[in-house]
Amino acid sequence: MITTNKNIYPKWIYDGIKNSQQTGRAFIISYVKKIEPIDPLHFFRNGAELFFGQRLFWSDPSGEMSIVGVGNIYVIEAEKEMRFQTVKEKWTKLLDQIILNDESEGSVIGTGPLLLGGFSFDPYKPKSSLWQEFKDGMMFLPAFMLTHLRGDSWLTINLQVAEDDDPEQTAMKLENELNTLLKEKEESLDCEKDQSYKTMIQEVEPESWIHSVRKATHQIQQGRLEKVVLARELQLQATDTILAEDILYRLREQQPASYIFAIENGEKCFIGASPERLVKKEGNQLLTTCLAGTIRRGKTIEQDVELGQQLLHDRKNRYEHDLVVQMIRSAMEEGCSKVVTPSEPILYKLKDVQHLYTPIVGYSDSTSILDMVERLHPTPALGGYPREQAMELIRKEEILDRGWYGAPVGWLDRQGNGEFVVAIRSGMIYHHLASLFAGCGIVEDSIAESEYEETMIKFKPMLTAIGGKINE
Numbered sequence: 001m002i003t004t005n006k007n008i009y010p011k012w013i014y015d016g017i018k019n020s021q022q023t024g025r026a027f028i029i030s031y032v033k034k035i036e037p038i039d040p041l042h043f044f045r046n047g048a049e050l051f052f053g054q055r056l057f058w059s060d061p062s063g064e065m066s067i068v069g070v071g072n073i074y075v076i077e078a079e080k081e082m083r084f085q086t087v088k089e090k091w092t093k094l095l096d097q098i099i100l101n102d103e104s105e106g107s108v109i110g111t112g113p114l115l116l117g118g119f120s121f122d123p124y125k126p127k128s129s130l131w132q133e134f135k136d137g138m139m140f141l142p143a144f145m146l147t148h149l150r151g152d153s154w155l156t157i158n159l160q161v162a163e164d165d166d167p168e169q170t171a172m173k174l175e176n177e178l179n180t181l182l183k184e185k186e187e188s189l190d191c192e193k194d195q196s197y198k199t200m201i202q203e204v205e206p207e208s209w210i211h212s213v214r215k216a217t218h219q220i221q222q223g224r225l226e227k228v229v230l231a232r233e234l235q236l237q238a239t240d241t242i243l244a245e246d247i248l249y250r251l252r253e254q255q256p257a258s259y260i261f262a263i264e265n266g267e268k269c270f271i272g273a274s275p276e277r278l279v280k281k282e283g284n285q286l287l288t289t290c291l292a293g294t295i296r297r298g299k300t301i302e303q304d305v306e307l308g309q310q311l312l313h314d315r316k317n318r319y320e321h322d323l324v325v326q327m328i329r330s331a332m333e334e335g336c337s338k339v340v341t342p343s344e345p346i347l348y349k350l351k352d353v354q355h356l357y358t359p360i361v362g363y364s365d366s367t368s369i370l371d372m373v374e375r376l377h378p379t380p381a382l383g384g385y386p387r388e389q390a391m392e393l394i395r396k397e398e399i400l401d402r403g404w405y406g407a408p409v410g411w412l413d414r415q416g417n418g419e420f421v422v423a424i425r426s427g428m429i430y431h432h433l434a435s436l437f438a439g440c441g442i443v444e445d446s447i448a449e450s451e452y453e454e455t456m457i458k459f460k461p462m463l464t465a466i467g468g469k470i471n472e
């Protein structure tokens with residue numbers, strides 16, 4: 001029985017433990033509170049002191065919403081083809097054990113019990129040592145979470161309570177942890193001094209990749225398939241340990257039109273700045289993005305506009321893009337009603353590249369975000385068309401294990417809202433090493449050397465963030 005004075009520690013802790021004593025069950029209490037605004041990256045950096053190896057970062061292109069999670073209170077793992085449904089079922093069960101204690105009464109999106117994480121690209125590809133710790137599906141319920149929404153900060157504490165917990169000790173431990181996580185708000189991040197890492201770069205078998213592209217183009221010309229996306233790897237060795245907070249800081253500065261994410265799992269961190277939304281669900285609205293077809297940015301405004309026009313009217317790139325639109329539209333029509341697809345793509349401009357872009361919207365009460373992720377992944381922007389033939393070719397031809405590159409990474413809340421991106425423009429950092437990934441949509445008109453150049457521009461966001469340079 002609790003005997004101490006309940007006024008000296010927060011009532012929600014006292015109530016939670018009491019509840020556990022009365023029912024004989026352990027619970028997770030999810031406590032939500034508005035706090036003084038804090039930079040999400042400070043929270044992420046401070047998290048390393050207590051929870052290095054268990055940190056998660058997400059922010060959307062406008063920077064309007066950022067979610068940072070530190071400390072894993074629960075990890076949902078799933079394998080092989082049932083992974084999306086397994087996560088869905090386990091999340092429903094886990095939610096049964098969570099009691100919400102929310103100042104805002106659940107009105108703020110992205111707060112309270114929420115999973116962050118992702119999936120591997122292809123559960124049937126044998127895992128390389130680089131990806132050993134990253135399962136086919138892994139979604140994390142953080143112990144502490146900061147949600148930054150349009151300038152306001154919200155703190156979520158997910159606390160496991162059992163009947164024999166001491167409320168006073170629990171409260172003291174929490175207070176200490178929060179002091180660390182929220183400390184030194186004004187102090188600048190080390191990386192703001194902008195010393196990028198000194199690196200050595202190695203392209204992994206570029207000739208063999210070019211050869212694979214030629215082979216794939218030939219197979220496409222023979223009619224065996226219409227499109228396949230082939231990826232390759234670039235390895236970096238830095239003189240110092242590469243810190244995730246440094247890379248996140250620079251990605252946030254340099255890639256404002258992208259989603260920025262990091263999934264730290266033990267000593268490894270999968271990190272990137274992807275412009276490609278897979279699907280977002282808010283209420284009953286589902287939004288998805290077709291992004292494929294690429295050209296570089298111009299050095300002057302005139303040249304940039306000209307390159308954009310060239311891309312919009314280029315037969316090869318339009319075809320590469322249209323295959324993605326067709327597939328995503330039919331997946332959306334199967335899972336949603338009132339699907340709206342624009343008839344023409346527009347340009348999506350990033351720091352180093354411009355893409356063809358078609359957003360698609362639909363509505364459904366019954367199709368969950370994970371149902372849609374399952375239907376969509378992999379789209380022909382990362383797999384190919386037809387899907388199975390393309391996946392077989394990727395398995396056979398690619399010398400790398402993509403791991404989570406090109407796969408769904410995102411978040412999901414208790415009400416079914418959430419967002420997943422296609423994790424491109426990304427890489428794995430590990431001590432002083434990094435492996436970066438980039439791929440290209442190969443169609444019948446592909447020229448291997450041009451596709452090679454295209455991967456070079458796609459490496460740039462991560463390369464620049466780490467401090468590596470390639471000769472242009």
Ligand SMILES: C=C(O[C@H]1C=CC=C(C(=O)O)[C@@H]1O)C(=O)O
Nearest residue numbers: 292293294381424438439440441
């Ligand atoms: C596979 C990647 O990009 C995809 C997304 C946009 C444009 C693409 C392209 O034009 O080939 C790719 O399909 C990557 O960045 O690694």
Ligand SMILES: [Mg+2]
Nearest residue numbers: 293294440441
């Ligand atoms: Mg392309």
